[in-house]
Amino acid sequence: xxxxxxxxxxxxxxxxxxxxxxxxxxxxxxxxxxxxxxxxxxxxxxxxxxxxxxxxxxxxxxxxxxxxxxxxxxxxxxx
Amino acid sequence: xxxxxxxxxxxxxxxxxxxxxxxxxxxxxxxxxxxxxxxxxxxxxxxxxxxxxxxxxxxxxxxxxxxxxxxxxxxxxxxxxxxxxxxxxxxxxxxxxxxxxxxxxxxxxxxxxxxxxxxxxxxxxxxxxxxxxxxxxxxxxxxxxxxxxxxxxxxxxxxxxxxxxxxxxxxxxxxxxxxxxxxxxxxxxxxxxxxxxxxxxxxxxxxxxxxxxxxxxxxxxxxxxxxxxxxxxxxxxxxxxxxxxxxxxxxxxxxxxxxxxxxxxxxxxxxxxxxxxxxxxxxxxxxxxxxxxxxxxxxxxxxxxxxxxxxxxxxxxxxxxxxxxxxxxxxxxxxxxxxxxxxxxxxxxxxxxxxxxxxxx
Numbered sequence: 178x179x180x181x182x183x184x185x186x187x188x189x190x191x192x193x194x195x196x197x198x199x200x201x202x203x204x205x206x207x208x209x210x211x212x213x214x215x216x217x218x219x220x221x222x223x224x225x226x227x228x229x230x231x232x233x234x235x236x237x238x239x240x241x242x243x244x245x246x247x248x249x250x251x252x253x254x255x256x
Numbered sequence: 257x258x259x260x261x262x263x264x265x266x267x268x269x270x271x272x273x274x275x276x277x278x279x280x281x282x283x284x285x286x287x288x289x290x291x292x293x294x295x296x297x298x299x300x301x302x303x304x305x306x307x308x309x310x311x312x313x314x315x316x317x318x319x320x321x322x323x324x325x326x327x328x329x330x331x332x333x334x335x336x337x338x339x340x341x342x343x344x345x346x347x348x349x350x351x352x353x354x355x356x357x358x359x360x361x362x363x364x365x366x367x368x369x370x371x372x373x374x375x376x377x378x379x380x381x382x383x384x385x386x387x388x389x390x391x392x393x394x395x396x397x398x399x400x401x402x403x404x405x406x407x408x409x410x411x412x413x414x415x416x417x418x419x420x421x422x423x424x425x426x427x428x429x430x431x432x433x434x435x436x437x438x439x440x441x442x443x444x445x446x447x448x449x450x451x452x453x454x455x456x457x458x459x460x461x462x463x464x465x466x467x468x469x470x471x472x473x474x475x476x477x478x479x480x481x482x483x484x485x486x487x488x489x490x491x492x493x494x495x496x497x498x499x500x501x502x503x504x505x506x507x508x509x510x511x512x513x514x515x516x517x518x519x520x521x522x523x524x525x526x527x528x529x530x531x532x533x534x535x536x537x538x539x540x541x542x543x544x545x546x547x548x549x550x551x552x553x554x555x556x557x558x559x560x561x562x563x564x565x566x567x568x569x570x571x572x573x574x575x576x577x578x579x580x581x582x583x584x585x586x587x588x589x590x591x592x593x594x595x596x597x598x599x600x601x602x603x604x605x606x607x608x609x610x611x612x613x614x615x616x617x
Contacts, residue, residue, distance in 0.1 A: 188279060194290065219533050220531070222516060223512065224309060234556050234558035247356070
């Protein structure tokens with residue numbers, strides 16, 4: 178690989194890292210996605226989402242056979 | 257040999273006649289600064305926070321349907337928004353549309369290439385997109401007339417310089433996002449075939465992508481052979497966040513339903529969860545007994561369960577919050593290559609190198 182290629186690649190990497198390092202990190206939750214939060218806050222949000230939607234998650238709570246189109250109403254008979 | 261610049265110096269403008277050595281030192285400094293900043297946010301682990309959450313009970317999930325018809329390895333599948341139709345693609349070059357309730361085949365197209373690695377259903381349910389070794393992504397409108405030759409209406413949309421690894425329609429039938437072995441992702445206008453935006457940043461083949469849930473805005477995540485998962489802004493083409501903790505190729509990425517996190521599955525036999533606001537990996541789903549790569553991952557509707565299809569023919573079901581495995585499912589007779597939960601969360605479908613697809617519930 179030529180030196181010019183190496184420099185071009187390294188330049189790209191530095192540009193990218195500058196962008197990432199520039200993302201503001203604060204502890205308060207805000208709607209804009211570029212603002213960051215610490216893990217305890219982020220984890221709490223993930224947990225609360227799970228909790229809020231748990232009851233409407235068919236694979237999690239299980240739905241009765243009559244309501245799940247994939248579960249056959251009659252038992253399968255192997256002929 | 258000059259001593260490396262101090263962190264304060266790194267924030268000053270680097271002179272235009274920068275050399276490779278200067279750039280290298282600056283990138284190292286920026287990398288450590290990033291690590292420092294990330295570490296400051298790491299005050300606790302996800303599974304510690306989740307200790308107070310109730311554990312999950314026993315899960316009984318079985319194969320409810322087996323879709324047979326492909327002549328070779330199934331490589332990819334996608335659900336239609338109507339929650340019953342499925343499109344699948346195979347190494348044999350065939351793309352099949354199935355009614356998952358009845359297991360009937362509704363459409364079949366033979367592609368001009370083998371290894372159709374990617375397929376996707378259009379949001380309207382009126383078309384499917386697919387591609388693979390032909391380096392293209394083509395869209396086929398689905399006709400109600402079963403006798404109509406679908407191949408005649410084929411529209412070539414995307415052109416890459418290497419294989420197509422994944423494709424997905426955006427919120428409408430009008431745009432498609434693709435990822436390729438050529439190391440890039442791209443956004444295309446379906447009608448004109450025009451390239452709208454390209455995404456450069458991966459250092460090797462990009463293997464997978466997933467669009468953020470529409471409420472979260474215009475971003476998507478991609479995973480590649482460079483072990484990185486990148487989050488991209490669709491409008492600007494910029495990579496806004498990057499995660500590199502996997503030890504091998506990332507085969508699958510999927511957003512958590514809230515859009516605040518995403519999961520990944522890798523050849524390193526682990527699945528991981530990355531939180532976008534904490535800007536770091538927050539969970540790793542692994543066991544010493546699991547040594548085969550993960551090909552495909554997806555969440556249940558609430559995000560509490562993570563399903564992983566593995567190269568050892570099994571499906572492992574993980575408790576996303578606690579980090580433990582809640583179930584292991586057997587049935588396929590070869591690698592599980594693709595896995596998607598249905599749009600209403602009532603079932604999930606897997607495709608395998610054993611030529612079949614299975615619906616589990």
